[in-house]
Amino acid sequence: MFSVRMKRTMAAMALGGAALALPAAAVAGVVVKSTGPSSNSYPVGTKLDDEASITLKAGDVVTVLTSDGTRVIKGAGTFRVGDRPQVASNRFASLTRKRAATRVRTGAVRAPEDDVVSNPSLWYVDITRSGTFCLYDLATVRLWRPGTEGTATYRITGHGESDVQAEVTFDDTVTVAALDPARVPVTEGGHYMITAPDGTTSAEVNFVLLADDYEAPDLLAEALIAKGCSVQLEALASTMEASAEAAS
Incomplete structure (x- = not known):
């Protein structure tokens, strides 16, 4: 006859084995891009676990970021969210590297000679796009311009208790300045106007400070959505989507 102690040991082992047999928790993903007829059904910010299925129509494209990778789902049909995510950690690391946004020398950042120039860092502020920008450090703001030809000077004006302004010059072929x-202190929630060389308004921006270090694409996407940083979310989504399709 088993002793009471032995019975307790066997019961504990059985419970442990049952726990090991349980399936792993479902990985939650977040929709970062949604276009086509079903975009209203799966808007940006929608949370989906990897066991979920979505039904799309012809022309639909839904991009989902998870901790395991990126899933680009195209209609028509019914698809399981967790199937075959593409991992593109190198592209994500390059796009979100903080060092690129804090280094002092920016003249080395040049545009490629091929077709479309894209912002190489999520932490560079695109001077042609209005909106809220999420940054880790408001004391090291770097401005980025899509064009590279010629020297161009932009004026940055901050609006608050007292207006402050400064000029920022991009040298020929240089994209980051x-x-x-000290001239224009950037504060969280502050409103800033960027004026182009011809005197027209290039963009109106404000800033939000990111307190946490988001090392996973899905967690960063959720933070950008929550903070209203749509320009950066769009850049993140496009980069991860392109990487996933290239790897498929």
Whole structure:
């Protein structure tokens, strides 16, 4: 006859084995891009676990970021979210590297000679796009311009208790320039106007500080959505989508 102690040991082992047999928790993903007839059914910000299925129509494209990778789902048909995510950690690391946004020398950042020039860092502020920008450090703001030809000077004006402004010059072929924090201190929630060389408004921006270090694409996407940083979310989604399709 088993002793009471032996019975307890066997019961504990059985419970442990049952726990090991349980399936792993479903990985949640977040929709970061949605186009086509069903875009209203799966808007940006929708959370989906990897066991979920979505039904799409012809012309639909839904991009989902998870901790395991990127899934680009195209209609028509019914698809399981967790099937075959593409991992593109190198592209994500390159796009979100903080060092690129904090280094002092920016003249080495040049545009490629091929077709479309894209912002190489999520932390460079696109001077042609209005909106809210999420940054880790408001004292090291770097401005990015899509064009590269010729020297161009932009004026940055901050609006608050007292208006402050500074000029930022991009040298010929250079795409990134630093904003002097002594001339225009950037504050969270502050409103700033960027004026082009011809005197027209290039963009109106404000800033939000990211307190946490998001090392996974899906977690960063959720933070950008929550903070309203749509320009950066769009850049993140497009980069991860292109990487996933290239790897498929």
